[in-house]
Amino acid sequence: MTTLSLSLEHTRWRDFLKLTKPRVVTLMVFTAMIGMLLASQGTPDPALFLLASLGITLAAGGAAALNCLAERDIDAIMKRTIGRPLPKGKVSPGETLVFALILGGAGLAILYLWVNPLTAGLTAATFFGYAVVYTRWLKPTTPQNIVIGGASGAMPPALGWAAMSGHLGYEALLLVLIIFAWTPPHFWSLALYRKEEYAQTKLPMLPVTHGDRYTRLSVLLYTILLAGVTLLLPASGMTGWLYLLACLPLNGYYLILVRRLFVEGSSQLARQAFSWSIIYLCLLFSALLIDHYFLFPI
Numbered sequence: 001m002t003t004l005s006l007s008l009e010h011t012r013w014r015d016f017l018k019l020t021k022p023r024v025v026t027l028m029v030f031t032a033m034i035g036m037l038l039a040s041q042g043t044p045d046p047a048l049f050l051l052a053s054l055g056i057t058l059a060a061g062g063a064a065a066l067n068c069l070a071e072r073d074i075d076a077i078m079k080r081t082i083g084r085p086l087p088k089g090k091v092s093p094g095e096t097l098v099f100a101l102i103l104g105g106a107g108l109a110i111l112y113l114w115v116n117p118l119t120a121g122l123t124a125a126t127f128f129g130y131a132v133v134y135t136r137w138l139k140p141t142t143p144q145n146i147v148i149g150g151a152s153g154a155m156p157p158a159l160g161w162a163a164m165s166g167h168l169g170y171e172a173l174l175l176v177l178i179i180f181a182w183t184p185p186h187f188w189s190l191a192l193y194r195k196e197e198y199a200q201t202k203l204p205m206l207p208v209t210h211g212d213r214y215t216r217l218s219v220l221l222y223t224i225l226l227a228g229v230t231l232l233l234p235a236s237g238m239t240g241w242l243y244l245l246a247c248l249p250l251n252g253y254y255l256i257l258v259r260r261l262f263v264e265g266s267s268q269l270a271r272q273a274f275s276w277s278i279i280y281l282c283l284l285f286s287a288l289l290i291d292h293y294f295l296f297p298i
Helices: 003-019 022-038 048-071 094-112 115-139 146-151 156-165 172-195 195-201 206-210 214-231 232-234 242-262 267-295
Strands: none
Touching: 003 048, 003 094, 022 048, 022 156, 022 172, 022 267, 048 094, 048 156, 048 172, 094 115, 115 146, 115 156, 146 172, 156 172, 172 195, 172 206, 172 214, 172 232, 172 242, 172 267, 195 206, 206 214, 214 232, 214 242, 232 242, 242 267
């Protein structure tokens, strides 16, 4: 095989990888893994943990590829997404469909055969909710697409919890509620500084349909809601003082940031709020894990 052929094969592999939205999937799988660990008192079964992680990763990657397929015309308009493989013509729609179905099918098969049917069923519902209900129905029709569709994106901790325990307790639902409340301020901050691009796509994103001030107020109110939801965990006895010690300053900084965004309304602050929201979620779930293993040592 020539050097040119090897180079092309390497590029094709990277193009298919990009279809899975690795950064988004990594965050989803991270929260699913935290759910697995929180559902375990001590060290989880290594084989079960790895199989569940693999199954959820494959299913999430397949759903992301279907999302890329459905939104390829929109991606070709937006500066943020124009470099994706489908708009650039590096991967065909047919190849993307086959790739997505293989990933999704493999992930669900692993979860059903080697984890448990509950996790497989919940993952299948999440797959359908994101790739079909959100992408094909909600996103093009309502400015509340992020709020309603956020249910699918919030499910990974519950998938992880079900994988380890075989059931869903109130703890798993509280984890889902955190991500559900986190999703609107996260995405609306992005939409604020990408408003012109979203306007070109004709998608009814909140800054386009209701204006910047209304969107900034919504970001502030949902962040207040998020802060309240995070405090339900120690209030319910699910976590201890270590989590609370991290939770309070994380929420405090986030609230200060979005209040500044509401008052000043700059694109720079919107970008900063978006970036911080990702860091916030990672740190919050990391604090959950540290607190858990303080209570249940390995």
